[in-house]
């Protein structure tokens with residue numbers, strides 16, 4: 001395995017996922033409502049997005065190209081953390097329970 005993280009390999013059932021996403025969006029781009037041919041990860045796989053249907057959207061070519069360019073640009077500027085620190089994943093919801101009863 002190389003450590004390149006440009007894109008993750010597509011899942012084995014990608015053809016089916018892709019088709020189901022296009023059907024779910026009625027063949028329309030999620031952003032501009034033009035006819036869509038691309039299926040895009042809403043949260044890019046390289047940023048931890050899943051291959052589930054709820055992370056997929058249909059996009060037309062121009063919107064897909066623009067989003068891909070933005071993601072590439074973002075990846076260049078903000079290096080992904082080498083390894084997420086296990087202790088940092090959950091503490092967002094703690095300490096909010098100060099209700100007076």
Ligand SMILES: [Zn+2]
Pocket residue numbers: 029030031032033034059060061062063064
């Ligand atoms: Zn579009």
